[in-house]
Amino acid sequence: MKNKFLSLGIAAALLFACEKDNTPDIVINDNSVTNNVSGGGGEPGETTVNLSGVYTENLTLDPEVNYIITGPVLMASGTTLNIPAGMTIKAEPVGVNAYIAIQQGAQINAVGTASDPIILTSNADSPSSGDWGGLVMCGRAPINSTPDGSEDTATSEIGNLSYGGNTPSDNSGNLQYLRIEYAGGAIDGNAELNGLSLYAVGSGTSIDFVQVYEGSDDGIEFFGGTVNVSHIVIVNAEDDSMDWTEGYTGTITDVYIQHGVAHDKAFECDGYNTDFSNEGGYFSAPNVTNLTVVSANDASEAIRLRAGTQGIFTNVVLNDFDEGFDLDGDTGDNPTGQGVLDGVLGVFDVTFNNVTTKLKNDTGFTFTEADFISGDGNGTGTDVSTWGTGWTVGIN
Secondary structure: OOOEEOOOOOOOOOOOOOOOOOOOOOOOOOOOEEEEEOOOOOOOOEEEEEEEEEEOOOEEOOOOEEEEEEEEEEEOOOOEEEEOOOOEEEEOOOEOOOEEEEOOOOEEEEEOOOOOOEEEEEOOOOOOOOOEOOEEEEOOOOOOOOOOOOOOOEEOOOOOOEEOOOOOOOOOEEEEEEEEEOEOEEEEOOEEEOOEEEEOOOOOOEEEEEEEEOOOOOOEEEEOOOOEEEEEEEEOOOOOOEEEEOOOOOEEEEEEEEOOOOOOOOEEEEOOOOOOOOOOOOOOOOEEEEEEEEOOOOOOEEEEEEOOOOEEEEEEEEEEEEEEEEEEOOOOOOOHHHHHHHOOEEEEEEEEEEEEEEEEEEOOOOOOHHHHEEEEOOOOOOOHHHHOOOOOOOOO
């Protein structure tokens, strides 16, 4: 979870020809390639449109057209990407060189239904994790990697997209009944894309009923921001299923996570980005409610809390782990344990099924299991069999 900061008054060159601060936009009003297929490869009149580049006008996709993402699709400030219910958008299997980015000031309106979800997936004949880069959203909500209350911005790990600011209620659009498949990946250890990357996304954004399936990196990662998400399914993420850092303070409600053979944590939670500093002077502090995590039963740990993160977990079920909650930190800049003592980091109503160690304390602070865990045995988790029916895949 590393990012590069944009110094005030200095414009950084963008990696994939996206717009940069204080310079004219790269204008691509129609950068698609259209092929009318009249036989052999498709039905008569079938149309395929390739998508890539910076879009400076609204882009509304046509359900009668097949769209292929061939490179970065960058929605510029003031524009909206509209995707109707039931559409499947495919991306060429070129790794992180193909993704959708909703830049600061832009929005996405992708509203499916349980019977007609929107699917973002790979165009490979035999798709696999990491085929493409996924969906990126950049907002103007606060991040703690810049001074508290400032309009300073940071830049994303891939694409050098600006994010952050001082607008907690910023609106980046609406996602509903959306499935993201075979996405994520990394250029190197410092630059990664996830299934859904949320950079300083504000609480005016609606994210509800979203699945990330077979991802190469994290399922969903929050880089600061205040967005509230609900009804989330993450299946077979090869890195962390959920990840937060840079002072994320939203809510996460009704989450089902299922590990595959390759995986890391269900949650990896940082109070701030330790590769830089906590300029804002506060820590991540979201609330997680109604959570079920199913492990591959391979002696792994479910939830790692570190770098001073705060947060309250309520109504949790953890199945088949060596460790339930692993708390890391120190008595200096990473006071994770202080959050437990202050009552701003804890777990209420949790059930551990086949979990060897419920709590591991590596924080440098002294507290008991009862200080962190309340209502052991009372957790029921989320009812994914009810709200996840019809639009999700791969759930055991």
